[in-house]
Amino acid sequence: MSKNSLIRNVFIISxxxxxxxxxxNIYVFFPSLTNLFVLNAEDEALRxxxxxxxxxxxxxxxxxxxxxxxxxxxxxxxxxxxxxxLMKLKIFDPSGxxxxxxxxxxxxxxxxxxYFHNTVAKGRPYSKVVKKDTQSLEGQTVTV
Numbered sequence: 001m002s003k004n005s006l007i008r009n010v011f012i013i014s015x016x017x018x019x020x021x022x023x024x025n026i027y028v029f030f031p032s033l034t035n036l037f038v039l040n041a042e043d044e045a046l047r048x049x050x051x052x053x054x055x056x057x058x059x060x061x062x063x064x065x066x067x068x069x070x071x072x073x074x075x076x077x078x079x080x081x082x083x084x085x086l087m088k089l090k091i092f093d094p095s096g097x098x099x100x101x102x103x104x105x106x107x108x109x110x111x112x113x114x115y116f117h118n119t120v121a122k123g124r125p126y127s128k129v130v131k132k133d134t135q136s137l138e139g140q141t142v143t144v
Contacts, residue, residue, distance in 0.1 A: 034129055077089060088103065088140075092120070096110045097111075
């Protein structure tokens with residue numbers, strides 16, 4: 001094998017690797033990383049939900065408006081938001097009615113979104129990765 005053909009083959013192999021590496025990142029690594037972030041968010045939400053259910057379901061197995069007695073002050077909920085680094089806390093009944101929200105204007109409204117009735121109301125987690133400066137499922141613009 002001549003020196004020119006060796007250099008040419010090394011160049012071709014290097015060029016092929018330079019093309020393949022970004023494609024593998026885009027189509028294999030990034031989707032796997034995104035999936036890992038979603039699974040982590042779902043696991044964390046489940047842990048927070050289990051903690052909160054222990055607070056609210058002390059006397060019954062079902063949440064209703066009476067579950068949020070005056071003993072639970074809004075300060076306590078704001079402490080939860082801070083401790084768990086949550087943006088907002090909303091608690092729904094299975095029909096989609098907001099039983100509690102850290103935004104009092106939301107209480108009593110009905111969640112009519114498909115994702116809620118097809119997934120969340122059936123007890124399954126729903127996660128969605130949103131890009132910076134786009135709307136969240138709550139209609140808020142995400143800044144990070």
